[in-house]
Amino acid sequence: MSDYIRRLPVYLLIDCSGSMHGEKIEAxxxxxxxxxSELKGDPxxxxxxxxxxxxxxxxxxxxxxxxxxxxxxxxxxxxxxxTMFGRAVEVLIDCMNTEIRHSTQxxxxxxxxxxxxxxxxxxxxxxxxxxNASRLKAMKAANIVACAAGADAKTEYxxxxxxxxxxxxxxxxxxxxxxxxxxSGSVRMTSKSIEAKPGELMLPPPPHGFxxxx
Amino acid sequence: MDENMNxxxxxxxxNKPEEVLLLTDSAENAAADEAAAPDTDTAEPAPEASEETSxxxxxxxxxxxxxxxxxxxxTAPDDGKKDxxxxxxxxxxxxxxxxxxxxxxxEPEPFPxxxxxxxxxxxxxxIGARVRGKKHKHEGTNCDDWFEAACEGNITFIAVSDGAGxxxxxxxxxxxxxxxxxxxxxxxxxxxxxxxxxxxxxLSLDLSDEKCMAACRRLAKIVQDSVVKAYNAVENxxxxxxxxxxxxxxxxxxxxxxxxxxTLLVSAVIPLITEKSEKLVISCQIGDGIAALxxxxxxxxxxxxxxxxxxxxEFSGETEFITSKRLLDGLEARTKLSRGTSDLLIxxxxxxxxxxFPNETRIGCLYLDLLANGILTVKEPxxxxxxxxxxxxMIKKLPEPAEYPWVNDNNVKIALNYTDELxxxxxxxxxxxWDERDIISAAAAAVRDRMDTDDPAERLRIWLDSYVRRGxxxxxxxxxxxx
Numbered sequence: 001m002s003d004y005i006r007r008l009p010v011y012l013l014i015d016c017s018g019s020m021h022g023e024k025i026e027a028x029x030x031x032x033x034x035x036x037s038e039l040k041g042d043p044x045x046x047x048x049x050x051x052x053x054x055x056x057x058x059x060x061x062x063x064x065x066x067x068x069x070x071x072x073x074x075x076x077x078x079x080x081x082x083t084m085f086g087r088a089v090e091v092l093i094d095c096m097n098t099e100i101r102h103s104t105q106x107x108x109x110x111x112x113x114x115x116x117x118x119x120x121x122x123x124x125x126x127x128x129x130x131x132n133a134s135r136l137k138a139m140k141a142a143n144i145v146a147c148a149a150g151a152d153a154k155t156e157y158x159x160x161x162x163x164x165x166x167x168x169x170x171x172x173x174x175x176x177x178x179x180x181x182x183x184s185g186s187v188r189m190t191s192k193s194i195e196a197k198p199g200e201l202m203l204p205p206p207p208h209g210f211x212x213x214x
Numbered sequence: 215m216d217e218n219m220n221x222x223x224x225x226x227x228x229n230k231p232e233e234v235l236l237l238t239d240s241a242e243n244a245a246a247d248e249a250a251a252p253d254t255d256t257a258e259p260a261p262e263a264s265e266e267t268s269x270x271x272x273x274x275x276x277x278x279x280x281x282x283x284x285x286x287x288x289t290a291p292d293d294g295k296k297d298x299x300x301x302x303x304x305x306x307x308x309x310x311x312x313x314x315x316x317x318x319x320x321e322p323e324p325f326p327x328x329x330x331x332x333x334x335x336x337x338x339x340x341i342g343a344r345v346r347g348k349k350h351k352h353e354g355t356n357c358d359d360w361f362e363a364a365c366e367g368n369i370t371f372i373a374v375s376d377g378a379g380x381x382x383x384x385x386x387x388x389x390x391x392x393x394x395x396x397x398x399x400x401x402x403x404x405x406x407x408x409x410x411x412x413x414x415x416x417l418s419l420d421l422s423d424e425k426c427m428a429a430c431r432r433l434a435k436i437v438q439d440s441v442v443k444a445y446n447a448v449e450n451x452x453x454x455x456x457x458x459x460x461x462x463x464x465x466x467x468x469x470x471x472x473x474x475x476x477t478l479l480v481s482a483v484i485p486l487i488t489e490k491s492e493k494l495v496i497s498c499q500i501g502d503g504i505a506a507l508x509x510x511x512x513x514x515x516x517x518x519x520x521x522x523x524x525x526x527x528e529f530s531g532e533t534e535f536i537t538s539k540r541l542l543d544g545l546e547a548r549t550k551l552s553r554g555t556s557d558l559l560i561x562x563x564x565x566x567x568x569x570x571f572p573n574e575t576r577i578g579c580l581y582l583d584l585l586a587n588g589i590l591t592v593k594e595p596x597x598x599x600x601x602x603x604x605x606x607x608m609i610k611k612l613p614e615p616a617e618y619p620w621v622n623d624n625n626v627k628i629a630l631n632y633t634d635e636l637x638x639x640x641x642x643x644x645x646x647x648w649d650e651r652d653i654i655s656a657a658a659a660a661v662r663d664r665m666d667t668d669d670p671a672e673r674l675r676i677w678l679d680s681y682v683r684r685g686x687x688x689x690x691x692x693x694x695x696x697x
Contacts, residue, residue, distance in 0.1 A: 005301065005685040006530040006568075043308035044349065047685045070299055070307070102528050106572045112529040141528075 008048040008111040009066055009100055010187055011142070013088055015119035016055040019152070020079035024120065027173040031180030032074050038184040039069055045188055046070060048111065052095060056088035057081035066099045083121045086128030089136055089161070096141055116183050117146040117161065120171070122154035133160040145186065145203065147179055148213070155213045165213040166206050178207040301684035305618070309682065314622045315354025317346070322460045325356045325385050328679070331693075332671035337368030337485050338559075341589065342693035343675035347565055349379075349687040351621050358476070359563050359689040360388040362396040367407060370483040371399040373444075374503060374691050376563040378475035378535055382465050383455070387448045387474030391536055394447030395440040395480045402436050403482070417494055418486040421553065430494065430551055437482050437496045438545040445536050448474050475535035477501025479561055481521065483697050490555050493697050497521040498549045500541050502533040504567040506577045507556035514648040518577040521550045521559075524567070533564075558590075559695040565688035566678070579633045579644050583681070585654045586631035588662030589674045590694065592651040601652060609656045613639040615664075618682045628680035629664055631657050 014028060032053070039045040052066040053074075058081030064072065096113060103109030123129035136144070137160070144162035148155045150171045158165045168175050185204040206212060317324050331342040346357035358377030365371065373392040377384025406413060417433070419426040449471060455461045456469045465473060477500060484494040497505045505521035525534040534541060541548075560577070570576035584590045601609075613636065615629035636657055637647055647654065665673050678690045 007685075041311065043311035043352070044687060046308050046311070047304055047687070068299060070304065103526050103530065108568060108571050109527075109529045111531060 006048065006108050006110055007050045007066075007068075007101075008045075008187070009096075009113035010049055010051045011066075011092060011095070011113060011115045012051070012053045012183075013092060013115065013117040013119075014053060014055050014077065015083060015085070015121065015149075016057045016077055016079045016081075017083040017121060017124075018057070018080050019083075019121050022079075023173060024149075024171060024176070025077055025079040027176035028118065028180075029074065029077050030173070031176045034177065035180040035184045035187075036069070036072055036074065038181070039187060042188050049187055052099070054088055054091050054095065056084050056091075058084060060084050060088035060091045062091055062095050066095070082124040083119070084125050084128075085119060085123035085157070086125040086130070086132050089129065089132035093132065093136055093139070096139075100141070113142040114187060115142045115144040116186075117144065117158070118149060118179065119146075119158070120149040120153050122152075122157055126157075129157060130160065133157070136161060145183075147210075149176075149179075159213070164203070167211040167213050169209055169211070175209060178209070182207050182210075305682045305684050309618050310624060312348050312352055312621050312687075314351050317356055318354055321356070321464060322455075322458075323383075323386060325358075325360075325389075327357070328675055329361065330669075330671040330675050331361075331363055332669050333363065335365035335368070335370055337365060337697065338370040338483060339696040340370070340372070340693065341670045341674055341696070342372075342691075343671055343678050344563075344691035345675060345679040345689065347687050347689040348621050350689065352687075356385050357689045358385040358388055359565065359691040360385065360392045360476075361561070361691050361693050362392040363693060363695075364396045364400045366400045366403045368485050369403055369407075370695055370697065371396045371403075371481070372483075372559070372561050372693050372695060373440075373478065373480045374561045374563055374693055375479070375536075376477045376501070376503060376565070376689065376691070378477075379531075379688070381473050381475045383461060383469070383473045384475050386451050386455075387476035387535075387537065390447040390451045390474075391444035391476055391478045395444040395478065398440045398443040399436060399480070399482055402439070403433075406432075406436070414484070414487060417484065418488050418492075430496075433482070433484065433494070434496050434498075434549050434551055437480060437498050438549055440480055441478060441498050441500060441536070441545055441548075442542055444478050444480075445539065445542055448476070448536060471537050472535075475537045477503055477533060477563070478536045479503045479505055479522070479563075481505050481559060481561060481695075483559055483695060485697070486553070492553050492555055495521060495552045495556075495559060495697075496549065498545060499524065500534055500536050500538075500548065501525050502564040502567065503562060504564075504573050504577070505550075505559070505561045506573065507552055507554070508558040508560060508577065508581055509554070509556040510558055510581065514578050514645040517581075517648075518574065519552060519554075519556065520573055520577070521552060522548065524564070530568075557697060559697055561691075561693045561695075563689065563691040565686070565690035566692050568688070569681075569683050569686050578648060582633040582636075582644060582647060582654060583631070583677075584674075584694070585651070586633060586636060586657045586661070587673065587677045588658040588665065589670055589677055590696075591658075592655050598652075605650065605652060608640045608642070608650065608653050611640045612636060612653070612657050612660075615657075615661050616682075618680065620680060622679075628676065629661060630677060630681050631661050632681070 049069045050066045051072045053064045054062050063075035101110045145164040146158035146162050147166045149168045155165055189204055327346050329344040333340045340363045342361055344359045344361055350357055361374040363372045373395045375388035375392050377388040416425050416429045452471045452474050461469055479499045481497040486492045499522040502524035507519045509517050570580045615631050617627040617629045620626040620628050637644055665676055
């Protein structure tokens with residue numbers, strides 16, 4: 001009974017399409033490792049954060065179910081194929097529907113989930129994407145931050161998902177590392193300002209070389 | 215109590231199934247009418263004049279208790295995965311990661327680390343404490359909770375408030391709203407007692423008497439008005455500071471009323487002149503936190519009555535604040551009245567209430583924790599020679615109090631009792647422990663000896679400051695009124 005806790009669910013949606021192959025996907029993997037290890041030093045994150053990874057390429061799937069930070073293992077990511085981004089958003093919606101606990105008379109809900117999305121392209125399934133993006137936005141069930149990695153990433157799609165869109169100008173390993181360091185800071189800041197009302201997402205300023213897409 | 219056992223509850227489905235109106239037998243019709251037609255010609259509350267010791271809901275309470283407890287046990291810690299960690303696995307690991315940073319002194323109006331209150335009023339004894347949450351200690355930020363208590367004659371007034379964590383000056387809203395609400399109730403009740411010396415006699419009439427109900431409604435209106443006064447005070451606090459650059463510099467923009475967002479929970483306890491020495495308790499609430507009445511000598515399932523419904527959103531931590539002026543139009547629905555023989559009123563902010571959720575079934579465990587840590591004492595100490603062999607066996611099985619490093623100084627270890635652990639070691643449910651007050655006393659002795667203070671408020675402070683529960687790191691405020 002005393003083990004009952006309110007979780008801060010954190011979903012990472014990662015583009016693993018062919019264009020991410022090579023140095024980029026390696027940088028993402030390293031970034032996730034660093035993210036997890038940084039969060040493991042933070043008592044608030046340790047007591048509340050649960051992490052899930054959803055990838056999308058020619059298919060979309062949940063690589064790691066929502067897992068308690070302490071027990072989280074980075075999934076093996078490989079990059080190849082198309083960018084079924086719309087399908088990934090559908091998977092995210094399904095996962096949130098089954099994994100997230102809402103407040104009821106007898107159950108304290110989770111904290112409002114955080115979703116971080118990273119893509120370097122545009123959806124191969126654009127029509128599906130539009131449908132699912134508007135579904136997700138209408139749910140208002142998460143604080144979503146999307147990052148467009150490089151000039152080929154179409155921010156107009158990301159804007160359909162959330163108002164919080166970041167643009168990463170260059171694509172070095174260092175830039176990816178910075179992105180995940182920022183995600184880590186955002187998770188910690190959220191677990192700190194956890195009483196914030198919906199829509200009052202407080203995030204640290206984006207790292208150097210990143211722009212907020214208006 | 216005997217009389218109460220004959221009380222019949224209003225069939226819940228008749229009016230508000232979710233509210234389960236419990237009424238004294240004689241008042242059943244009058245108050246049912248009241249609930250059915252709350253909108254009489256004045257802006258009056260629909261008093262839920264209730265009798266918290268009624269046997270009426272016993273059967274439904276028991277069944278919901280059992281299902282809730284079972285469900286909780288099954289969900290540990292997540293989705294039934296075998297490799298999941300227990301709360302204790304995590305908290306033992308994070309204990310040394312929590313850092314302590316002082317309250318920032320360069321910000322205007324720093325709040326003290328602790329507040330305690332230990333007062334014997336004419337009509338009650340107050341034991342209150344509020345501590346800065348681990349989250350705030352870790353970050354070196356101010357505590358945002360506040361509480362106030364006062365009395366007028368034998369009437370007791372209490373207010374607790376929790377400033378919004380996301381708002382920089384919410385603590386000021388919390389303090390100002392508590393002070394204004396309690397101050398207003400105190401002087402307005404003083405006026406009414408002076409102008410109408412027989413009002414307590416009228417309130418003590420049978421609940422079916424319209425004069426009694428009218429008096430209840432008038433006092434309920436005062437309690438509601440105290441919430442309006444609290445809003446005004448917060449608004450004034452905002453206007454007093456809006457041009458002061460020491461405040462705007464910190465938020466990096468012009469101040470907004472919402473920077474003072476805070477919840478508010480107020481209660482008034484009015485002792486009546488009835489055969490059973492009943493008390494009329496009136497509570498009104500905006501936001502989260504819990505007010506609960508406890509009849510400490512009733513059975514576990516019938517002992518607790520919640521005096522309000524906290525505002526909560528779809529997700530945790532989402533609630534309403536007094537700075538939302540529109541809420542002031544609906545205070546009638548946020549008011550609860552109870553007439554009965556409960557002997558303890560507990561007010562708490564969500565930092566404590568969330569640790570005892572679902573509150574209906576878990577506030578009893580909060581009371582057990584207060585006993586087991588020597589904050590409250592069992593009224594009649596029992597001679598250990600009179601204990602049964604079974605009871606002595608249970609005492610033998612009591613665990614050592616669980617030690618955690620104190621956040622303020624990791625070298626200091628604080629040992630406390632946890633009801634769930636006591637129950638686990640002894641092998642009984644909280645419902646059974648509830649009836650074994652001698653066992654709890656025995657457990658409490660071990661903690662009390664280490665606390666080195668005779669002041670119950672100080673013991674409450676130590677307990678609030680140091681009990682460890684996974685994911686619980688908010689400010690904690692708890693006010694106990696022994697009534």
